[in-house]
Amino acid sequence: MSLYAAIDLHSSNSVLAVMDGDGKPVLRCRRPNDLPRLLSDLAPYRDELVGVAVESTYNWYWLVDGLMDHG
Numbered sequence: 472m473s474l475y476a477a478i479d480l481h482s483s484n485s486v487l488a489v490m491d492g493d494g495k496p497v498l499r500c501r502r503p504n505d506l507p508r509l510l511s512d513l514a515p516y517r518d519e520l521v522g523v524a525v526e527s528t529y530n531w532y533w534l535v536d537g538l539m540d541h542g
Contacts, residue, residue, distance in 0.1 A: 472491060475489070475520070476490075476520055476522070477524045479526045484504055485501070485503075485504055485509065485534075487513070509534070510541055
């Protein structure tokens with residue numbers, strides 16, 4: 472099953488959502504801006520994730536760089 476993730480990045484926390492191909496939520500949570508924690512939340516879905524979208528107006532590079540470094 473194909474899954475899609477979206478992260479709405481704020482200054483101190485992020486809202487993480489994982490959805491299936493029909494747009495039904497599989498996971499929705501608010502987390503502190505901590506790369507290991509976000510990676511841990513995404514780990515159970517990694518094999519099925521087709522893509523991750525990040526919405527941010529600033530300070531996005533640490534998250535995108537970290538996600539890219541971890542495939």
